[in-house]
Amino acid sequence: MLALAEFLTSDRVVLLSATTKAEALEELMDVIVACNGGVDKESLAREIAKREEMMSTGIGNKLAIPHVRMEGIGRATMAVGVSQAGIPDYESLDKQPVHIVIMIAAAKGEHETYIRLLAQVAEALKDADLREEIIQATDPATVHRILTGPQDK
Amino acid sequence: MTMLAAIIGGGFHLDILPVIGGALLFGTLGARLFQKIRFPQVVGYIIVGLVIGRSGLGLIDTATLDALEPFNFFALGIIGFMIGGELHRDVFRKYGKQFVTILFAEGIGAFVVVSVVTTGVLLLVTGDIAASAAVGIVLGAICSATAPAATVEVLREYKTRGVLTTAVYAIVALDDGLALILYGISTSIAAMMLSSAGDNGGIAAALGVAAYKLFVAIILGVLAGVALNAILRRGRDREKALTYIIGSLALVIGLCALLKVDEILAPMALGVVIINLAPRRSYSAFGIVERFAPPIYVLFFVLAGAHVRVTGMGLWMCALAAAYVVGRSLGKMLGANLSARVTKSPAVVRKYLGLCLFSQGGVAIGLALAATKRFSGVSVAQMPVGTMIMMIIMLTTLVVELLGPPCVKLAVQKAGEVGLNVTEDDLMESYTVADMMDASAATFAESAPLATILRTISDTDAMSYSVVDNDDNLAGVISLADLKQSFSAEGLTAWLVAFDLMRPAVATIDSGAPLAEAVTRMNEQGLECLPVLAGEHDPRLVGMIELRAVSRQLSQEILRRHQLADDGST
Numbered sequence: 001m002l003a004l005a006e007f008l009t010s011d012r013v014v015l016l017s018a019t020t021k022a023e024a025l026e027e028l029m030d031v032i033v034a035c036n037g038g039v040d041k042e043s044l045a046r047e048i049a050k051r052e053e054m055m056s057t058g059i060g061n062k063l064a065i066p067h068v069r070m071e072g073i074g075r076a077t078m079a080v081g082v083s084q085a086g087i088p089d090y091e092s093l094d095k096q097p098v099h100i101v102i103m104i105a106a107a108k109g110e111h112e113t114y115i116r117l118l119a120q121v122a123e124a125l126k127d128a129d130l131r132e133e134i135i136q137a138t139d140p141a142t143v144h145r146i147l148t149g150p151q152d153k
Numbered sequence: 154m155t156m157l158a159a160i161i162g163g164g165f166h167l168d169i170l171p172v173i174g175g176a177l178l179f180g181t182l183g184a185r186l187f188q189k190i191r192f193p194q195v196v197g198y199i200i201v202g203l204v205i206g207r208s209g210l211g212l213i214d215t216a217t218l219d220a221l222e223p224f225n226f227f228a229l230g231i232i233g234f235m236i237g238g239e240l241h242r243d244v245f246r247k248y249g250k251q252f253v254t255i256l257f258a259e260g261i262g263a264f265v266v267v268s269v270v271t272t273g274v275l276l277l278v279t280g281d282i283a284a285s286a287a288v289g290i291v292l293g294a295i296c297s298a299t300a301p302a303a304t305v306e307v308l309r310e311y312k313t314r315g316v317l318t319t320a321v322y323a324i325v326a327l328d329d330g331l332a333l334i335l336y337g338i339s340t341s342i343a344a345m346m347l348s349s350a351g352d353n354g355g356i357a358a359a360l361g362v363a364a365y366k367l368f369v370a371i372i373l374g375v376l377a378g379v380a381l382n383a384i385l386r387r388g389r390d391r392e393k394a395l396t397y398i399i400g401s402l403a404l405v406i407g408l409c410a411l412l413k414v415d416e417i418l419a420p421m422a423l424g425v426v427i428i429n430l431a432p433r434r435s436y437s438a439f440g441i442v443e444r445f446a447p448p449i450y451v452l453f454f455v456l457a458g459a460h461v462r463v464t465g466m467g468l469w470m471c472a473l474a475a476a477y478v479v480g481r482s483l484g485k486m487l488g489a490n491l492s493a494r495v496t497k498s499p500a501v502v503r504k505y506l507g508l509c510l511f512s513q514g515g516v517a518i519g520l521a522l523a524a525t526k527r528f529s530g531v532s533v534a535q536m537p538v539g540t541m542i543m544m545i546i547m548l549t550t551l552v553v554e555l556l557g558p559p560c561v562k563l564a565v566q567k568a569g570e571v572g573l574n575v576t577e578d579d580l581m582e583s584y585t586v587a588d589m590m591d592a593s594a595a596t597f598a599e600s601a602p603l604a605t606i607l608r609t610i611s612d613t614d615a616m617s618y619s620v621v622d623n624d625d626n627l628a629g630v631i632s633l634a635d636l637k638q639s640f641s642a643e644g645l646t647a648w649l650v651a652f653d654l655m656r657p658a659v660a661t662i663d664s665g666a667p668l669a670e671a672v673t674r675m676n677e678q679g680l681e682c683l684p685v686l687a688g689e690h691d692p693r694l695v696g697m698i699e700l701r702a703v704s705r706q707l708s709q710e711i712l713r714r715h716q717l718a719d720d721g722s723t
Contacts, residue, residue: 050652053600055602057648
């Protein structure tokens, strides 16, 4: 098991002001760029868009996991955005609004970590109560603690 | 050009090492030229030898050639050894009677026809029937030997396998013995006919000498074979094995020269003993020598060409040589054909064996040399008999060494035995990646969902799959090992796509590249397979090449060809 705390710090959790998919992705990309000096936002946006075109990363159950592997990322990074109101245009697989957006950006060579991280995040958020707790949180520190807390024990 | 002439004119002669180096390099280059015009390489070696040798530019002098003489014996010994390795007891069991009958028939056929026609030509020149017949039967005896070297080299070059190939190996190996016996008898009769040549004890003594030479050579080879087998049984070190084999061969060949017995028969007996005492282990022993041998063969043939000196031949000498070549070829073909009929040998042996027996070399020249000594002081048509025989043998050796190899090639082609004795390496050289790739290998679009990928994988048995973008260009690869990680979370199958799972391809190969290059690349990089691209400037994916599939297909093809060869022989 990977410790999610390794990839997520509390300053990478944001309570989204966005109301659309594009705005939500934009906000999280800013977080990723802020903590990865080597990556420029334009290429990150291009890669994220390319992946969204293939299939929406709104995987259902109020959750979206946009993800990308690209040059310029130092090591795998997570950014989490929470929207209490929900983002209706995310084109989620279950056609419901998305409330939790977890963006994962990994370096080109981090194939294994990348896949394991995706699997683990999906696995952790299968729990409906946990998702609800995150959506109802009023500050990023709480979200961070919910996501990484169980891993630290 | 003038400088070269000045150098040559000034008596410039190359030393031994540059001779060896030059002979190897230019010989091989010359052979490539001949290969381009579809001639066996051995013809190229000999012609390069002729050009740089005594009949050509004279870059190699007699002293150098004499100094390299032991090397020629060594090369012949290696050739004898390799032929011995072809004579497994199964060959004797299966074809023994047929081959021995054919061997006698082709040898005696050539002996009779050459004796008659050369006697006829000489009779026209001299009018002396006794003298003409004396020289005629000596030439007839000498001509019966078939030189294995050039013949075997052609079989090797064209990777032949089958009953004709086996027959050629057996006969070129063994008819030296017959030639020695015929020579013993003929020279004794000839000496009596040319009464002034002095009698050395008559036919009985001559036969005794021939028998001694054969017997001692065979005993020597057998003893060395038993000893070498005992040594090889202990060690498994390939390099040491090579050293032991080469050491034994050099020793045996040297002893043959010392005892004045046949230098090919002894190493051949050595090879026969090794292959029959321990067939399995021996295949690797012969394989080791086979890889070591090519430069030795090249040097041997280039030197053979360099050795030839044909000058100042009168018209009648040319006629005599022509009669010899035509008579010998007809005699061998006739003898082989008739005896193959009588023994009910396979059709390919009957039709084509004669064509494979034209080559003449070391044994004939050795016997001619012996005849020169034996008949010194006797002249026919104002020419010393020894000189006459030597010149005829030199000239005809040159002619048949140039004509013989293409005939062997023709024969094995007609018999359908070319390319049947292949190894994986040979096959790999002959195929391109396109020949062996799987053009219908399953590929995935970048957007293919994991669920689809898993379904496809369960329906196919590849180790790795290519992912292509919208333009059909290679985007990456997905291997089974990579997928294992995605099995851990069942939820992933709904929303991961090929794009998420693929890795960049470590290496690719163009469809036109040689198969060997693809295999080397996979082995070096530890890959199971390679995506195949359309071309150097065309990155479209056209298929996948897989190491497992390549080696399976190559094994099948080798099996198919070997079966084809072996079926043809029943």
